[in-house]
Amino acid sequence: MNKPVAVSISLVLALALTNAPVNALEFKGLWQPGAMVVGQTDPEAQVYFQGQLVAVTGEGQFVAGLGRDASGTVQVKVVIDGEEQIFNYPVLAREYQTQRVDGVPQNTVTPPKEVLARIRKETALVGQARADSNSRTDFFRGFIRPLEGPISGVYGSQRIYNGVPKRPHYGLDIARPVGTLVQMPAAGIVKLAYDDMYYSGGTLIVDHGYGISSTFIHLSEILVEEGAYVEQGEDVARVGAGGRATGPHLDWRMNWFKVRLDPALVMEFFSLSRTDPKSP
């Protein structure tokens, strides 16, 4: 039970009580809105995050995420050999900016009635693509940026489009010309490759495993097919400006199942330099 844990986690930000009867529960990442947090426990453990059972890898790793408006405390329950331990962590506060975006096509701010059925269908496809996940574990090694370039939009900001307040922005926008190649931040399986969605233009969703997925939107071209395995660093798409956008950029979103994560926060704690070896 106390076997050493082989894991490349360098930054341990929270430790369980030292008198715990189970292996120490360790986390990488901070409990803050939009965060992806990776936990390390005994491979035999059952882990419940906010009361929900989460999958644990053969090395005892698990992942969870907090949404934009998370607050209060987070509860992690670990059960090993019927012995139960509960850990509570306060969620850090976070503030978001308001961003005015003028000049997007007006029909993407106030969509005409005849496109509502199309929008509903596309929303359902995106939801399905994130509903289940594979059991790849390579994303635990870290992510690379899909594209280098100026950041033109951030996670969580309250968006006002052409003067109309809309839902918050959940992506990290990286501005680059149409046609610029976009690389995969981590390996995964293509769950959705859709050329032209009403709000998001060319839309690609890749499942990295354990509920973690990347979504790229406003793409001008998608170079991979649904069901395909894609490697970290592989060219998968090209930047575009389709959907609700004022100019060409990559909008990179990340999810833990339905929960929307902040790619910038993920990169703060889990970035893998492009020169790092891909395998240990």
Ligand SMILES: [Zn+2]
């Ligand atoms: Zn965006």
